[in-house]
Amino acid sequence: MSDTAILINTAVAIVAIVVLIVRFKLNPLIALVMGACYLGLATGLGAGGTVDTVSAGFGDIMAEIGLLIAFGVLMGAVLRDLGAIERLVDKLLHALGPRGVPHGMALTITTFLQSIYLDVLLVISAPLARGIAPRLGKYGTARMATALAIGLECGIVFTIPGVGALALAGLLEVSLGKYLLFGLLVVIPTVAIAITVMTFVLTRGWWKPELDEQAAGPDTPAGATAAPSAERPDASEPDTTAEERTTVSASGGVSTMAEPRTRKQPSLALLFAPLALALLLVATGAITEVANWSNPVVAFLSTPTVALLIGLVGTCVIGRYVMGQPAVEESLASGLRQSGQILLLSGVGGSLAAVIDAAGLGDILGKYLSAATWAPLLVVWLIAAVLHVAVGSVTISAITAAGLLAPVAPSLGLDPVLIALAAGAGSLFMVHLTSNTFWLLQSLMGQTTRGTLKTCSVGVSVASVIAMGPILLLSVFL
Structure with a gap:
């Protein structure tokens, strides 16, 4: 088949996936599989070859990242029910002061808390951020909402074990x-x-509280939809081991309420120690690889699957001590439910990538994108950005862009990590009305749609563009 025909059929497949998701509200999982099947049949793989390629691509990516996603989400579910996030934000508030909290909270979320499923992390952190906002003055809501949006979305695609980052690295x-x-x-x-x-x-007149924030009623502020119980959506029993419980008052403030306890609450450092150890082990493996030093014990422990398993086991042990075994089992069950869709989406992203590779698109695109080091990275960013604007999902657009461009990496002479990071950066562009994060931020932070477009859509888009600066700088050295 000619190069032109392959390019046209690939474009048709991608457009069809977008239309099925956006126009016909088809589940992304089904749309991606249908697009992969069409592309395989249209480019001459045949019925049997198409099915085999789709299945093999799914299996390959699951073998690469399936356990990692599951372990990360399960660890995050236990940390959530331990109340670790609320306590961490409280520590940040005391350590940094109100003015330093937006940066501190966003950087903590984006670098350290990505094992927690995004929607759950948002539901936990948004009421706390809203309680802090009045202490920042007139623009408090705008600053905290922007910090949450940027921290949450950037972490998904740039930080291990964020689900987008795992998928990009695997593909x-x-x-x-x-x-x-x-x-x-x-x-x-x-x-x-x-x-x-x-x-x-925002503080130079662009944010208008009277237009960008929802007006509060006589009793309850608009947007205060996250009742205290929403912070622990899967807990069926109260946590009687906690020394204090962070709650959100009717006015949006944060308060603490003493509760009965049966065991001493462990330190915050201990709660996060297993996660920190897992990330340290993974980083150690990368450092030893760069240093060309090998040790069988270190090599085994720094394997990402083993490192995250150690983190999960350690978190469960602490959870059992604090909450009891039944509560830990409930947390794990909740985490398994959350991880299912992530695993399937990542898997079908691998299916699409495998079909694109088998169709020979990598060699074709390589001819057009290999003229310079920086130009291909901008094309990668643009493809992911266009997909995100169309589909509205950071994870789906990153996975689709990576799958489309994975076969191209060898012919470009670029380090694949640069392509992965550029795809992640592009997938952040213009979080808008089709994103669940957009509407959660609107309601939980008490913003109007106009205000959320400023803090979430524009804020994350600014981060998307800025991210290309360090990526292009890295390309000079890699």
Whole structure:
């Protein structure tokens, strides 16, 4: 088949996936599989070859990242029910003061809390951020909402074990240790600079509280939809081991309420120690690889699957001590329910990538994108950005863009980690009305749709553009 025919059929498949998701509200899982099947049949793989390629692609990516996603989400579910996030935000408030909290909270979320499923992390952190907002003055809501949006979305694609980051690393065959290190080099300056830029713009007259914040009723502020029970959506029994419970008052403030306890609440450092150990082990593996030093024990423990398993076991042990075994089992069951869709979407992203590879698209695109080092990265960013604007999902657009471009990486002479990071950056562009995060931020932070477009859509888009700065800088050295 000619190069032109392959390009046209690939474009048709991608457009069809977008139309099925956006126009006909078809589940993304089904739409991606249908697009992969069409492309296989249209490019001459045949019925049997198409099915085999789709199945093999799904299996390959699951073998690469399936356990990692599951372990990360399960760890996050236990940490959520331990109340670790509320306590961490409280520590940040005391350590940094109100003015430093937006940067501190966003950087903590984007670098350290990505094992927690995004919607759950948002439901936990937004009421706390809303309670802090009045202490920041007139623009408190705008600053905290922007910090949450940028921190949450950037973490998904840049930080291990964020689900988007795991999928990108798996599809482009980047070691997780390497992705972790380079992702941090990109995400930390990106989040810090983006929040600073947005704070400057919002506080120079662009944010209008009377138009951008929902008016509160006589008893309950608009947007205060996250009742205290929503912070622990899967807990069926009260946590009687906690020394204090963070709650959101009717006015949006944060207060603490003493509760009965049967065991001493462990320190915050102990709660997060297993997660920190897991990330440290993964990073150690990357460092030893770069240093060309090997040790069988270190090699085994720093394997991402083993490292995250150690983190999960350690978190469960602490959870059992604090909450009891039944509560830990309930947390794990909740985590398994959350991880199912993530695993399936990542798997079908692998299916699409496998079909694109088998169709020979990599060689074709390589001819057009290999003229310079920086130009292909901008094309990667643009493809992911267009997909995100059309589909409205950061994870789906990142996975689809990575799957489309994975076969191209060898012919470009680029380090695959750069392509993965550029796809992640592009997938952040213009979080808008089709995103669940958009509406959660609107309601939980008490914003109008106009206000959420400023803090979430524009804020994350600024981060998307800024991220290309460190990525292009890294391309000079890799």
